[in-house]
Amino acid sequence: MYVIMAYDVNVERVVKVLHTGRRYLTWVQNSVLEGELTPALFERLKADIAKIIDPNQDAVRFYVIKRTACFEKEFLGHSKNEPGQIL
Amino acid sequence: MKPIYIFSSGRLTRRQHTLFLETEEGKRPIPIQQVSEIYAFGELELNKRLLEFLTQHRVPMHFFNRYGYYVGTYYPREFLSSGHLTLKQAEHYLNPQLRLDLARRFVRGALWNLVRVLAYYARRDAELEAPIRTIEDLQEAVMETNSIPELMALEGNAREVYYHAWEHILPDSFTLTTRTRRPPTTPANALVSFLNSLLYTATLAQIYQTHLDPRIGYLHETNYRRHTLNLDVAEVFKPTYVDRLIFRLVNRKQLSQKHFLKEGGGVFLNDAGRKTVLKEWEDFLQSTYKHPKLGRHVSWRTTLRLELYKLEKHLLGDRPYEPFKHRG
Numbered sequence: 001m002y003v004i005m006a007y008d009v010n011v012e013r014v015v016k017v018l019h020t021g022r023r024y025l026t027w028v029q030n031s032v033l034e035g036e037l038t039p040a041l042f043e044r045l046k047a048d049i050a051k052i053i054d055p056n057q058d059a060v061r062f063y064v065i066k067r068t069a070c071f072e073k074e075f076l077g078h079s080k081n082e083p084g085q086i087l
Numbered sequence: 088m089k090p091i092y093i094f095s096s097g098r099l100t101r102r103q104h105t106l107f108l109e110t111e112e113g114k115r116p117i118p119i120q121q122v123s124e125i126y127a128f129g130e131l132e133l134n135k136r137l138l139e140f141l142t143q144h145r146v147p148m149h150f151f152n153r154y155g156y157y158v159g160t161y162y163p164r165e166f167l168s169s170g171h172l173t174l175k176q177a178e179h180y181l182n183p184q185l186r187l188d189l190a191r192r193f194v195r196g197a198l199w200n201l202v203r204v205l206a207y208y209a210r211r212d213a214e215l216e217a218p219i220r221t222i223e224d225l226q227e228a229v230m231e232t233n234s235i236p237e238l239m240a241l242e243g244n245a246r247e248v249y250y251h252a253w254e255h256i257l258p259d260s261f262t263l264t265t266r267t268r269r270p271p272t273t274p275a276n277a278l279v280s281f282l283n284s285l286l287y288t289a290t291l292a293q294i295y296q297t298h299l300d301p302r303i304g305y306l307h308e309t310n311y312r313r314h315t316l317n318l319d320v321a322e323v324f325k326p327t328y329v330d331r332l333i334f335r336l337v338n339r340k341q342l343s344q345k346h347f348l349k350e351g352g353g354v355f356l357n358d359a360g361r362k363t364v365l366k367e368w369e370d371f372l373q374s375t376y377k378h379p380k381l382g383r384h385v386s387w388r389t390t391l392r393l394e395l396y397k398l399e400k401h402l403l404g405d406r407p408y409e410p411f412k413h414r415g
Binding site for chain 1 (some may be wrong): 090091095237
Protein backbone atom coordinates (compact mmCIF):
# COMPACT_ATOMS: atom_id res chain seq x y z
CA MET A 1 0.00 0.00 0.00
CA TYR A 2 1.04 3.56 -0.66
CA VAL A 3 1.14 5.79 2.40
CA ILE A 4 1.33 9.55 2.68
CA MET A 5 2.15 10.85 6.13
CA ALA A 6 1.61 14.47 7.12
CA TYR A 7 2.35 15.75 10.58
CA ASP A 8 1.75 18.82 12.66
CA VAL A 9 3.52 18.51 15.98
CA ASN A 10 5.03 20.72 18.64
CA VAL A 11 8.50 22.07 17.76
CA GLU A 12 10.06 20.01 20.53
CA ARG A 13 9.08 16.82 18.77
CA VAL A 14 9.25 17.80 15.10
CA VAL A 15 12.77 16.44 14.65
CA LYS A 16 11.96 13.16 16.33
CA VAL A 17 8.89 12.59 14.22
CA LEU A 18 10.81 13.43 11.05
CA HIS A 19 13.68 11.10 11.90
CA THR A 20 11.36 8.24 12.72
CA GLY A 21 9.25 8.78 9.63
CA ARG A 22 12.33 8.88 7.42
CA ARG A 23 13.26 5.35 8.40
CA TYR A 24 10.11 4.07 6.72
CA LEU A 25 9.13 6.65 4.14
CA THR A 26 10.73 9.03 1.74
CA TRP A 27 10.75 12.58 2.98
CA VAL A 28 9.26 14.62 0.14
CA GLN A 29 8.83 18.03 1.68
CA ASN A 30 8.55 19.67 5.10
CA SER A 31 6.15 17.65 7.26
CA VAL A 32 5.25 15.27 4.43
CA LEU A 33 6.57 11.81 3.75
CA GLU A 34 5.37 9.13 1.38
CA GLY A 35 6.15 5.69 0.06
CA GLU A 36 5.17 2.10 -0.51
CA LEU A 37 4.82 0.05 2.69
CA THR A 38 3.72 -3.43 3.61
CA PRO A 39 0.84 -3.55 6.12
CA ALA A 40 3.29 -4.80 8.78
CA LEU A 41 5.73 -1.96 8.23
CA PHE A 42 2.85 0.51 8.34
CA GLU A 43 1.78 -0.82 11.74
CA ARG A 44 5.35 -0.51 13.01
CA LEU A 45 5.61 3.03 11.72
CA LYS A 46 2.38 4.00 13.49
CA ALA A 47 3.54 2.35 16.71
CA ASP A 48 6.88 4.18 16.60
CA ILE A 49 5.24 7.53 15.96
CA ALA A 50 2.64 6.98 18.68
CA LYS A 51 5.46 6.59 21.20
CA ILE A 52 6.83 10.03 20.38
CA ILE A 53 3.84 12.31 20.06
CA ASP A 54 1.67 13.93 22.70
CA PRO A 55 -1.91 13.13 21.66
CA ASN A 56 -3.21 16.37 23.18
CA GLN A 57 -1.00 18.66 21.16
CA ASP A 58 0.16 16.79 18.08
CA ALA A 59 -1.53 15.50 14.96
CA VAL A 60 -0.17 13.00 12.48
CA ARG A 61 -2.27 11.75 9.63
CA PHE A 62 -1.78 8.97 7.15
CA TYR A 63 -3.43 8.81 3.75
CA VAL A 64 -3.49 5.20 2.72
CA ILE A 65 -3.93 4.26 -0.90
CA LYS A 66 -4.63 0.58 -1.19
CA ARG A 67 -4.67 0.38 -4.97
CA THR A 68 -2.45 2.79 -6.78
CA ALA A 69 -4.32 2.34 -10.05
CA CYS A 70 -6.35 5.53 -9.67
CA PHE A 71 -3.74 7.59 -7.89
CA GLU A 72 -1.92 10.45 -9.53
CA LYS A 73 0.61 12.97 -8.34
CA GLU A 74 0.83 16.47 -9.66
CA PHE A 75 3.59 18.90 -8.87
CA LEU A 76 4.09 22.64 -8.78
CA GLY A 77 7.38 24.23 -7.91
CA HIS A 78 10.58 22.39 -7.04
CA SER A 79 10.87 18.98 -5.52
CA LYS A 80 13.14 18.02 -2.65
CA ASN A 81 13.19 14.29 -2.93
CA GLU A 82 11.21 11.68 -4.81
CA PRO A 83 10.82 8.05 -3.83
CA GLY A 84 12.85 5.93 -6.21
CA GLN A 85 14.97 2.84 -6.48
CA ILE A 86 17.56 4.08 -8.92
CA LEU A 87 19.64 6.78 -7.27
CA MET B 88 11.03 -3.91 0.77
CA LYS B 89 12.80 -3.26 -2.49
CA PRO B 90 16.39 -3.13 -3.65
CA ILE B 91 17.97 0.22 -4.38
CA TYR B 92 20.50 0.84 -7.12
CA ILE B 93 23.04 3.58 -6.52
CA PHE B 94 24.67 5.14 -9.55
CA SER B 95 25.74 8.45 -8.07
CA SER B 96 29.07 8.85 -6.37
CA GLY B 97 29.47 10.07 -2.82
CA ARG B 98 29.17 8.81 0.73
CA LEU B 99 26.66 6.33 1.98
CA THR B 100 26.27 6.76 5.73
CA ARG B 101 24.18 5.78 8.64
CA ARG B 102 22.51 8.76 10.22
CA GLN B 103 19.54 9.04 12.55
CA HIS B 104 18.94 5.30 12.23
CA THR B 105 18.49 5.50 8.51
CA LEU B 106 20.54 5.64 5.33
CA PHE B 107 21.88 8.87 3.89
CA LEU B 108 23.36 9.25 0.47
CA GLU B 109 25.56 12.33 0.41
CA THR B 110 26.48 13.51 -3.05
CA GLU B 111 27.50 16.79 -4.63
CA GLU B 112 23.83 17.55 -5.13
CA GLY B 113 23.14 17.24 -1.43
CA LYS B 114 22.05 14.78 1.20
CA ARG B 115 19.32 12.33 0.45
CA PRO B 116 17.70 10.22 3.14
CA ILE B 117 16.75 6.68 2.10
CA PRO B 118 14.21 4.84 4.29
CA ILE B 119 16.11 1.82 5.59
CA GLN B 120 12.95 -0.14 6.38
CA GLN B 121 12.10 -0.24 2.71
CA VAL B 122 15.49 -1.45 1.53
CA SER B 123 15.97 -5.16 0.89
CA GLU B 124 19.37 -5.00 -0.82
CA ILE B 125 21.74 -2.40 -2.21
CA TYR B 126 23.44 -2.45 -5.60
CA ALA B 127 26.40 -0.08 -5.75
CA PHE B 128 27.50 1.04 -9.19
CA GLY B 129 28.86 4.50 -8.35
CA GLU B 130 32.00 5.35 -6.40
CA LEU B 131 30.76 5.03 -2.87
CA GLU B 132 32.57 5.77 0.35
CA LEU B 133 31.35 3.90 3.36
CA ASN B 134 32.49 2.85 6.81
CA LYS B 135 32.14 0.02 9.25
CA ARG B 136 29.29 1.70 11.05
CA LEU B 137 27.28 1.46 7.87
CA LEU B 138 28.08 -2.24 7.46
CA GLU B 139 27.02 -2.86 11.05
CA PHE B 140 23.80 -1.08 10.31
CA LEU B 141 23.23 -3.16 7.18
CA THR B 142 23.82 -6.33 9.18
CA GLN B 143 21.29 -5.19 11.74
CA HIS B 144 18.70 -4.71 9.03
CA ARG B 145 19.84 -7.80 7.07
CA VAL B 146 20.56 -5.87 3.93
CA PRO B 147 23.18 -7.42 1.64
CA MET B 148 25.16 -5.00 -0.50
CA HIS B 149 26.42 -5.90 -3.97
CA PHE B 150 29.27 -4.05 -5.62
CA PHE B 151 29.92 -3.56 -9.32
CA ASN B 152 32.96 -1.94 -10.90
CA ARG B 153 32.93 0.81 -13.51
CA TYR B 154 32.40 -1.69 -16.32
CA GLY B 155 29.38 -3.15 -14.57
CA TYR B 156 31.28 -6.31 -13.60
CA TYR B 157 30.15 -7.93 -10.41
CA VAL B 158 32.83 -7.35 -7.78
CA GLY B 159 31.44 -8.94 -4.67
CA THR B 160 28.84 -8.82 -1.96
CA TYR B 161 28.82 -7.69 1.61
CA TYR B 162 26.84 -10.62 2.96
CA PRO B 163 25.68 -9.89 6.52
CA ARG B 164 26.02 -12.59 9.11
CA GLU B 165 23.65 -15.49 8.47
CA PHE B 166 20.52 -15.07 10.53
CA LEU B 167 18.60 -18.12 9.42
CA SER B 168 21.32 -20.72 9.71
CA SER B 169 20.09 -24.23 10.29
CA GLY B 170 22.66 -26.86 11.17
CA HIS B 171 20.44 -29.62 9.87
CA LEU B 172 19.95 -28.12 6.43
CA THR B 173 23.64 -27.21 6.13
CA LEU B 174 24.55 -30.84 6.75
CA LYS B 175 22.01 -32.01 4.21
CA GLN B 176 23.38 -29.54 1.70
CA ALA B 177 26.90 -30.83 2.28
CA GLU B 178 25.71 -34.42 2.07
CA HIS B 179 24.19 -33.80 -1.35
CA TYR B 180 27.48 -32.32 -2.45
CA LEU B 181 29.74 -35.03 -1.08
CA ASN B 182 27.68 -37.97 -2.30
CA PRO B 183 28.41 -38.24 -6.06
CA GLN B 184 25.04 -39.82 -6.84
CA LEU B 185 23.03 -37.20 -4.99
CA ARG B 186 25.10 -34.41 -6.46
CA LEU B 187 24.76 -35.65 -10.03
CA ASP B 188 21.02 -36.06 -9.59
CA LEU B 189 20.61 -32.46 -8.44
CA ALA B 190 22.95 -31.10 -11.11
CA ARG B 191 20.98 -32.96 -13.79
CA ARG B 192 17.79 -31.40 -12.51
CA PHE B 193 19.25 -27.92 -12.87
CA VAL B 194 20.43 -28.61 -16.42
CA ARG B 195 17.14 -30.22 -17.39
CA GLY B 196 15.30 -27.15 -16.15
CA ALA B 197 17.68 -24.84 -17.98
CA LEU B 198 17.29 -26.68 -21.29
CA TRP B 199 13.54 -26.92 -20.95
CA ASN B 200 13.35 -23.16 -20.58
CA LEU B 201 15.71 -22.54 -23.50
CA VAL B 202 13.35 -24.53 -25.71
CA ARG B 203 10.26 -22.72 -24.44
CA VAL B 204 11.76 -19.32 -25.14
CA LEU B 205 12.78 -20.34 -28.67
CA ALA B 206 9.41 -21.99 -29.28
CA TYR B 207 7.70 -18.64 -28.79
CA TYR B 208 9.70 -17.13 -31.63
CA ALA B 209 9.46 -20.30 -33.72
CA ARG B 210 5.81 -19.46 -34.31
CA ARG B 211 7.03 -16.57 -36.42
CA ASP B 212 10.22 -17.97 -37.86
CA ALA B 213 10.37 -21.59 -38.96
CA GLU B 214 14.19 -21.49 -39.04
CA LEU B 215 14.13 -21.98 -35.30
CA GLU B 216 12.76 -25.51 -35.55
CA ALA B 217 16.20 -27.03 -36.09
CA PRO B 218 17.91 -25.55 -33.00
CA ILE B 219 14.87 -26.48 -30.92
CA ARG B 220 15.17 -30.09 -32.02
CA THR B 221 18.89 -30.14 -31.26
CA ILE B 222 18.35 -28.80 -27.76
CA GLU B 223 15.52 -31.27 -27.18
CA ASP B 224 17.88 -34.10 -28.14
CA LEU B 225 20.44 -32.81 -25.68
CA GLN B 226 17.73 -32.65 -23.08
CA GLU B 227 17.16 -36.38 -23.57
CA ALA B 228 20.88 -36.96 -23.21
CA VAL B 229 20.98 -35.33 -19.78
CA MET B 230 19.98 -38.53 -18.10
CA GLU B 231 22.82 -40.42 -19.76
CA THR B 232 25.56 -38.17 -18.46
CA ASN B 233 27.64 -39.69 -15.73
CA SER B 234 29.74 -36.83 -14.49
CA ILE B 235 29.45 -33.15 -13.74
CA PRO B 236 31.98 -32.06 -16.42
CA GLU B 237 30.00 -34.06 -19.00
CA LEU B 238 26.86 -32.29 -17.86
CA MET B 239 28.53 -28.89 -18.05
CA ALA B 240 29.75 -29.67 -21.57
CA LEU B 241 26.27 -30.71 -22.61
CA GLU B 242 24.82 -27.50 -21.32
CA GLY B 243 27.56 -25.59 -23.09
CA ASN B 244 26.62 -27.25 -26.39
CA ALA B 245 22.97 -26.44 -25.91
CA ARG B 246 23.81 -22.83 -25.14
CA GLU B 247 25.94 -22.56 -28.26
CA VAL B 248 23.12 -23.78 -30.49
CA TYR B 249 20.76 -21.47 -28.64
CA TYR B 250 22.91 -18.38 -29.03
CA HIS B 251 23.29 -19.10 -32.75
CA ALA B 252 19.52 -19.07 -33.03
CA TRP B 253 19.41 -15.47 -31.83
CA GLU B 254 20.08 -14.25 -35.36
CA HIS B 255 16.48 -15.16 -36.13
CA ILE B 256 15.18 -13.14 -33.21
CA LEU B 257 17.35 -10.04 -33.01
CA PRO B 258 18.46 -7.43 -35.57
CA ASP B 259 21.91 -8.01 -37.09
CA SER B 260 23.71 -5.49 -34.89
CA PHE B 261 22.69 -7.42 -31.79
CA THR B 262 23.19 -11.04 -32.79
CA LEU B 263 25.34 -13.28 -30.72
CA THR B 264 27.43 -15.65 -32.77
CA THR B 265 30.03 -16.38 -30.14
CA ARG B 266 29.62 -15.82 -26.47
CA THR B 267 32.55 -13.85 -25.12
CA ARG B 268 33.19 -12.70 -21.59
CA ARG B 269 36.00 -11.05 -19.69
CA PRO B 270 35.61 -8.83 -21.60
CA PRO B 271 32.42 -9.12 -23.67
CA THR B 272 33.25 -8.05 -27.22
CA THR B 273 29.86 -7.24 -28.72
CA PRO B 274 26.78 -5.38 -27.44
CA ALA B 275 24.83 -8.63 -27.14
CA ASN B 276 27.60 -10.19 -25.08
CA ALA B 277 27.75 -7.13 -22.86
CA LEU B 278 24.00 -7.36 -22.27
CA VAL B 279 24.10 -11.05 -21.44
CA SER B 280 27.01 -10.54 -19.04
CA PHE B 281 25.41 -7.62 -17.26
CA LEU B 282 21.98 -9.20 -16.88
CA ASN B 283 23.43 -12.54 -15.82
CA SER B 284 25.29 -10.84 -13.00
CA LEU B 285 22.06 -9.10 -11.96
CA LEU B 286 20.28 -12.44 -11.90
CA TYR B 287 23.07 -14.03 -9.85
CA THR B 288 22.91 -11.30 -7.24
CA ALA B 289 19.10 -11.23 -7.16
CA THR B 290 19.17 -14.99 -6.53
CA LEU B 291 21.84 -14.59 -3.87
CA ALA B 292 19.70 -11.99 -2.12
CA GLN B 293 16.82 -14.47 -2.04
CA ILE B 294 19.08 -17.25 -0.72
CA TYR B 295 19.85 -14.92 2.16
CA GLN B 296 16.16 -15.09 3.08
CA THR B 297 16.27 -18.89 3.34
CA HIS B 298 18.22 -21.45 5.36
CA LEU B 299 20.40 -22.37 2.41
CA ASP B 300 24.12 -21.76 2.31
CA PRO B 301 25.04 -20.04 -0.96
CA ARG B 302 28.60 -21.41 -0.83
CA ILE B 303 27.57 -24.98 -1.60
CA GLY B 304 26.58 -25.43 -5.25
CA TYR B 305 26.10 -28.63 -7.21
CA LEU B 306 26.46 -28.03 -10.90
CA HIS B 307 29.03 -25.34 -10.29
CA GLU B 308 32.03 -26.54 -8.38
CA THR B 309 32.15 -25.48 -4.77
CA ASN B 310 35.49 -23.85 -4.19
CA TYR B 311 37.29 -21.61 -1.79
CA ARG B 312 36.19 -18.25 -2.97
CA ARG B 313 32.71 -17.65 -4.15
CA HIS B 314 29.04 -18.29 -3.91
CA THR B 315 27.94 -21.04 -6.26
CA LEU B 316 24.44 -22.13 -5.30
CA ASN B 317 23.01 -18.96 -6.79
CA LEU B 318 24.75 -19.78 -10.09
CA ASP B 319 23.06 -23.19 -10.19
CA VAL B 320 19.62 -21.82 -9.51
CA ALA B 321 20.09 -18.89 -11.89
CA GLU B 322 20.88 -21.33 -14.70
CA VAL B 323 17.25 -22.44 -14.70
CA PHE B 324 15.95 -18.87 -14.88
CA LYS B 325 18.33 -17.30 -17.40
CA PRO B 326 16.22 -17.97 -20.52
CA THR B 327 13.03 -16.63 -18.96
CA TYR B 328 14.49 -13.74 -17.03
CA VAL B 329 17.57 -12.58 -18.88
CA ASP B 330 17.17 -13.59 -22.50
CA ARG B 331 13.56 -12.59 -22.91
CA LEU B 332 14.35 -9.20 -21.40
CA ILE B 333 17.16 -8.74 -23.92
CA PHE B 334 14.87 -9.60 -26.84
CA ARG B 335 12.31 -7.16 -25.54
CA LEU B 336 14.74 -4.32 -24.93
CA VAL B 337 16.37 -4.68 -28.33
CA ASN B 338 13.31 -5.36 -30.44
CA ARG B 339 11.46 -2.44 -28.90
CA LYS B 340 14.51 -0.35 -29.72
CA GLN B 341 14.93 0.77 -26.12
CA LEU B 342 18.61 0.04 -26.55
CA SER B 343 20.80 1.05 -29.45
CA GLN B 344 24.50 1.33 -30.24
CA LYS B 345 24.68 4.65 -28.37
CA HIS B 346 24.14 2.82 -25.08
CA PHE B 347 27.42 0.96 -25.42
CA LEU B 348 31.02 2.01 -25.14
CA LYS B 349 34.23 0.35 -26.26
CA GLU B 350 37.01 0.24 -23.73
CA GLY B 351 40.08 -1.91 -23.23
CA GLY B 352 39.16 -4.35 -25.97
CA GLY B 353 35.66 -4.90 -24.62
CA VAL B 354 32.18 -3.52 -25.13
CA PHE B 355 30.24 -2.35 -22.11
CA LEU B 356 26.95 -0.69 -21.34
CA ASN B 357 27.29 2.96 -20.42
CA ASP B 358 25.45 4.56 -17.51
CA ALA B 359 22.36 5.44 -19.54
CA GLY B 360 22.22 1.92 -20.95
CA ARG B 361 22.62 0.35 -17.53
CA LYS B 362 19.83 2.48 -16.11
CA THR B 363 17.49 1.51 -18.94
CA VAL B 364 18.27 -2.18 -18.43
CA LEU B 365 17.91 -1.91 -14.66
CA LYS B 366 14.58 -0.19 -14.85
CA GLU B 367 13.15 -2.91 -17.07
CA TRP B 368 14.77 -5.58 -14.89
CA GLU B 369 13.16 -4.19 -11.73
CA ASP B 370 9.78 -3.75 -13.43
CA PHE B 371 9.96 -7.34 -14.56
CA LEU B 372 10.94 -8.75 -11.15
CA GLN B 373 8.13 -6.81 -9.48
CA SER B 374 5.46 -7.78 -11.98
CA THR B 375 3.16 -10.55 -10.87
CA TYR B 376 1.27 -13.48 -12.32
CA LYS B 377 -1.22 -15.90 -10.85
CA HIS B 378 0.65 -18.88 -9.49
CA PRO B 379 -1.01 -22.11 -10.69
CA LYS B 380 -0.36 -24.04 -7.49
CA LEU B 381 -0.50 -21.35 -4.83
CA GLY B 382 -3.59 -19.76 -6.34
CA ARG B 383 -2.40 -16.25 -5.58
CA HIS B 384 -0.41 -13.61 -7.33
CA VAL B 385 3.33 -13.81 -6.96
CA SER B 386 6.09 -11.66 -8.41
CA TRP B 387 8.98 -12.95 -10.49
CA ARG B 388 11.29 -12.09 -7.61
CA THR B 389 9.22 -14.28 -5.27
CA THR B 390 9.39 -17.02 -7.89
CA LEU B 391 13.13 -17.20 -7.25
CA ARG B 392 12.45 -17.64 -3.57
CA LEU B 393 9.85 -20.38 -4.19
CA GLU B 394 12.47 -22.22 -6.21
CA LEU B 395 14.78 -22.18 -3.19
CA TYR B 396 12.05 -23.57 -0.99
CA LYS B 397 11.63 -26.43 -3.46
CA LEU B 398 15.36 -27.00 -3.21
CA GLU B 399 15.19 -27.06 0.59
CA LYS B 400 12.45 -29.65 0.37
CA HIS B 401 14.59 -31.76 -1.95
CA LEU B 402 17.57 -31.58 0.40
CA LEU B 403 15.42 -32.52 3.36
CA GLY B 404 13.97 -35.47 1.46
CA ASP B 405 10.40 -34.15 1.41
CA ARG B 406 9.89 -33.89 -2.31
CA PRO B 407 12.25 -34.19 -5.29
CA TYR B 408 13.17 -30.86 -6.84
CA GLU B 409 11.34 -30.05 -10.05
CA PRO B 410 12.87 -26.99 -11.67
CA PHE B 411 10.83 -23.95 -12.68
CA LYS B 412 9.20 -24.39 -16.08
CA HIS B 413 8.56 -21.48 -18.35
CA ARG B 414 5.08 -21.48 -19.85
CA GLY B 415 3.82 -19.90 -23.03
